[in-house]
Every structure is written in C-alpha cells, then in structure tokens.
Amino acid sequence: MPSERLRPALVWQIAARDLLSTIRDRRTLNATILMPMILIPLFTLGLPLMLGSFIGGQQQERQKLGVVGELPPALRAALTKDETLADGTLVRAGVILEPVPDARAAVQSGTVDAAVQPATPIPTQAGHAQGTLEVYAKLNNMRAQAGAYSKVQDVVNAYNRTLTLDRLKTMGLDAGVLTPVTLKSVDASPPQEQRSGQLAFLVPMLMLQFILSGAMATAVDATAGEKERGTLESLLVAPVRRGEVVAGKLLATTITALTSACFSVLGFILSGLLVGVFTRGRSGASAEITQAMGGQLTLGVGGALALLGVALSAALLISALLITVGIYARSFKEAQTYIAPLSLAIVLPAVMLQFSDFLTLNTGLYALPLFGGMLTLLEIVRGSVTLSHVGVAILANLVGTTLLGLLARRSFNREEIIFRN
Known part of the structure; x- marks a missing residue:
C-alpha cells in the first residue's frame, strides 16, 4: 500500500500554481494589498476626524x-x-x-x-x-x-452656578460648600489599552474581514473556478494524491489571506502614526475625539508573535472553510452565493466585539473557533492578553481547520461532487 504521507514538493507546486493564477488578477492584488492600507486609516482615523469635526464645528458655529x-x-x-x-x-x-x-x-x-x-x-x-x-x-x-441644545444646557448650568456662588458670598461662604467631596478619575487601564482607543474592536473586525477577502479570491478560483474552466480534472488525473491537492490549495489560500492580514496590520500602524501627527500640539473637540477614539496599535515582541499566531490560525480556518464550500459549488457564481452569508457569519460576531466588556469571559468562549481568536486579538491590542487564551484560541482554530480539511479531502474523493456542472 503506497504511503499517504504528503510530499511537500508537490504540495508547493500545487500552491504555486494557484498563487500564480491569483497574482495575474490585478483586482485581487489591489483588494489584498491596497485596500487594507487605504480603508483601515479611513475607518480608524477618518471616522473620529469626521465626528470630531462635526461636534467641534457645531460648537464653533x-x-x-x-x-x-x-x-x-x-x-x-x-x-x-x-x-x-x-x-x-x-x-x-x-x-x-x-x-x-x-x-x-x-x-x-x-x-x-x-x-x-x-x-x-x-x-x-x-x-x-x-x-x-x-x-x-x-x-x-x-x-x-x-449645537444649540448643548449650548443652552451649558449656559444654564453656568448661570445657576453663578447665582448660587453670589448667594453664598452674601452668606460668608465660598464655593467649596457646594462640593464637599470631589471626584478625580484615574484611568487604571494598562498603558497599551489607553493608547488603543475606543475603536480597538475594529482591529480584529477589519483584520478578519481582510483575511476573508484575501482568501476568498484564491479559494473560489482554485475550486469552483477550476471546475467551471475544466482544469481541475487535469490536475486530479496527475500523479498526485487528493490530500496533496487539498493541502496545496489550502497553502495558497492561506498565503493570500495572511498577505492581506499583514497589510491590514501595516494599515493600523500607519493609522496610529497619523493619529499621533494630527493630535500633536492640537486642542479642541476634534483633536480630543480623534485621540480618544482613533488610538494607536503598539505591540511588543510577545504581542506581535501572539497576533501573528492567532491571525495564522484564523487564516487557516477561513481558508479551509472557503475551500470546502468552493469545491461543493458547481460554478464560480454559485460559490459566491454560498460564501456571502458565510461572510456575514464571520463579520457580525466581530462587530459585536464592541460590547465585549459586558461578556463574562471564560475559557469556553476562547475555545469557540474564530470567535475565540477575535476575543484574543482584541486583548492583544489592549495589552491584556494571557498566554492561555492565545493557546486555546489557536488550538480551537486548528481543530476547526483539521475537521474542515478532512471534509474537503472527502469531497475531492467523491466524483459526483468533482465532476458535476
């Protein structure tokens, strides 16, 4: 019985074949490289700038x-x-x-x-x-x-205080009698969490979104696209094992997904630099809101390695999911129809991360494939992650990748799925 061990050289040849097809499509390259560098600063800097300008503009109008x-x-x-x-x-x-x-x-x-x-x-x-x-x-x-409503509130509050202080002076008292106890807020958050800003949840959300968009083009083209073009049959009759075909396509899809993830990280770093440049030496509502909401992505060596590990496991899981769906579809268009609701299932939990402070976090949440990785990415950005959470999240994603990979391999072995059009 021949050995079922994968041959790395053949796996890489299959991956290179699919990567070459992806590289030839300039639109895919733009979505993988340019879009993260453009959209992320727009979201993390443009939104606070717009909100700050709006509020500050209303106050000055x-x-x-x-x-x-x-x-x-x-x-x-x-x-x-x-x-x-x-x-x-x-x-x-x-x-x-x-x-x-x-x-x-x-x-x-x-x-x-x-x-x-x-x-x-x-x-x-x-x-x-x-x-x-x-x-x-x-x-x-x-x-x-x-605008006007806020100004009326502020002025009336100041008017009330002025009348009260005048009354106290006639009684021989000072303003201190109105506030026997004063509050002083002290931010107990770690320095990195303070720098991350109120829009820190956008980091895992946008990173997962760009991983998905980067993997989608390669995965669908390498499965449903090849079925539609009739080139998948020539690959399957070659002297390669079905497991090597799945592994090669998974490798190619993961590489494009990780490429998009890396450029999304660069986009966040660029956004943080722009926030620092914009708020340096400036005052007013616009600068304060931009600094509070925009934040900066600052990672140490440990945080960067943890982020890379979680991103890699998430890219593997998403890639395996897309390949499984793509090989089941009859055509490129049908695969896109299947993937559209799947993308919502990935993005919506990421959007809900803005309410993660209300969750009771336990190990079970980190053991959920993909969602546990999102929580871990948010903790990495805020500087509050623990090694156990990183390990559980990565392990959960790898288990999900293995199960989906086995399902994809089984689909490649079934002729009624491979050859139906």
Whole structure:
C-alpha cells in the first residue's frame, strides 16, 4: 500500500500554481494589498476626524435660538457670548437670539435650531422661587444635540452656578460648600489599552474581514473556478494524491489571506502614526475625539508573535472553510452565493466585539473557533492578553481547520461532487 504521507514538493507546486493564477488578477492584488492600507486609516482615523469635526464645528458655529417671552439680561448675555481661549481661539460661539411666537412651531419648521420659553419666571438671584425654562429641540437630531441644545444646557448650568456662588458670598461662604467631596478619575487601564482607543474592536473586525477577502479570491478560483474552466480534472488525473491537492490549495489560500492580514496590520500602524501627527500640539473637540477614539496599535515582541499566531490560525480556518464550500459549488457564481452569508457569519460576531466588556469571559468562549481568536486579538491590542487564551484560541482554530480539511479531502474523493456542472 503506497504511503499517504504528503510530499511537500508537490504540495508547493500545487500552491504555486494557484498563487500564480491569483497574482495575474490585478483586482485581487489591489483588494489584498491596497485596500487594507487605504480603508483601515479611513475607518480608524477618518471616522473620529469626521465626528470630531462635526461636534467641534457645531460648537464653533452660531445657531439661531428662538426665544418666547423674556429672559434675564445676564442669561441673554451668557447665551450670546463667545467662549475663547487665552490665545483667542474660539471654543464655543454664542447663539443668535430670535423672538418667535411659538417655540415648537419654530423648531419644527426649521426657522431656529432650538427655542426656549420660560414656563415660570426665571430668577435673577438664588434662594428665591425656582424658575423653569423649557427647551424645544429635535432631540433625535445629532446636529441639534451637539449645537444649540448643548449650548443652552451649558449656559444654564453656568448661570445657576453663578447665582448660587453670589448667594453664598452674601452668606460668608465660598464655593467649596457646594462640593464637599470631589471626584478625580484615574484611568487604571494598562498603558497599551489607553493608547488603543475606543475603536480597538475594529482591529480584529477589519483584520478578519481582510483575511476573508484575501482568501476568498484564491479559494473560489482554485475550486469552483477550476471546475467551471475544466482544469481541475487535469490536475486530479496527475500523479498526485487528493490530500496533496487539498493541502496545496489550502497553502495558497492561506498565503493570500495572511498577505492581506499583514497589510491590514501595516494599515493600523500607519493609522496610529497619523493619529499621533494630527493630535500633536492640537486642542479642541476634534483633536480630543480623534485621540480618544482613533488610538494607536503598539505591540511588543510577545504581542506581535501572539497576533501573528492567532491571525495564522484564523487564516487557516477561513481558508479551509472557503475551500470546502468552493469545491461543493458547481460554478464560480454559485460559490459566491454560498460564501456571502458565510461572510456575514464571520463579520457580525466581530462587530459585536464592541460590547465585549459586558461578556463574562471564560475559557469556553476562547475555545469557540474564530470567535475565540477575535476575543484574543482584541486583548492583544489592549495589552491584556494571557498566554492561555492565545493557546486555546489557536488550538480551537486548528481543530476547526483539521475537521474542515478532512471534509474537503472527502469531497475531492467523491466524483459526483468533482465532476458535476
């Protein structure tokens, strides 16, 4: 009985054959190399920049505030006053007060961004009757929330504090009596987690997405594409074992998947450098939000090796899954139809990683193929990973790869699957 051991030379020849087919397609190369370098900085830097510019822009823009009735002169002056830094930089622009007959109608028609109406007289001194100021705004509108509505809230809070402090002075007291206990927030997160930012969950999500997109083109072309072109039969009649065919195609698919993963890591590093360049020496809402959300990917040698190991095991698992699906499909188009829902099954759990802080993490979650790897990647980015979690996640992915590889090998041995068109 001939030996069933795989012959590395033949496995590599099959892999090289499929890789050559992939390299010839420039669109695949663009999706594997250029897209991670472009899209990742756009997501991790462009989104915080856009959000920061939006919020900061609304604070520096003058909105129209409708007024029904009379407001105390001090409150009117505070609403229209500009807030600037010592160097003259505008932090928050005052609003433009416009008398309106109906506050609700003025907001609904878009005449003003928000409107205020005293339900009871607004006091000019603390300690007298309490007044109520109604604020009309479209509360589900982010522009209104970040602009006129936010300014009214800030100004009224400052007005209340001013009246209270004036009242305390007449009583011989200082502002300290209002806050006998003060809070001081201290971020206890590891330094790496602080640098990773609030969008750290995007790292495993985008990395898995680019692994999937990088593996997809090679896997489908090497299975369903070859069946459709009729070139798979010539390979199977050659003096190679079916296991070597599966191993070669798995190797080629994994290489393209890992190539995409490597460029996605470079994209995150580039994004972190751009965040540092943008926020250096800048202040204001835009810079603060960009720094808090964008974050930077900083890894030591151990973290880089752990990330590489988890990414490699995830690439093997995804590649084995795509090859299994591709060899079952009759055509390239049918394979794409099968893979579309599979891609959602991979991406959706990655999106849910933003809520991972609410999960009770135990070994069982890390033993879930692929999802355990996503959790581990997130911990690596945040600098809180443990060696046991890395080992369990990699082992789970390798077990899944082995099972899918055996299923793919079985499919290659069944003529009704190989030769059906």
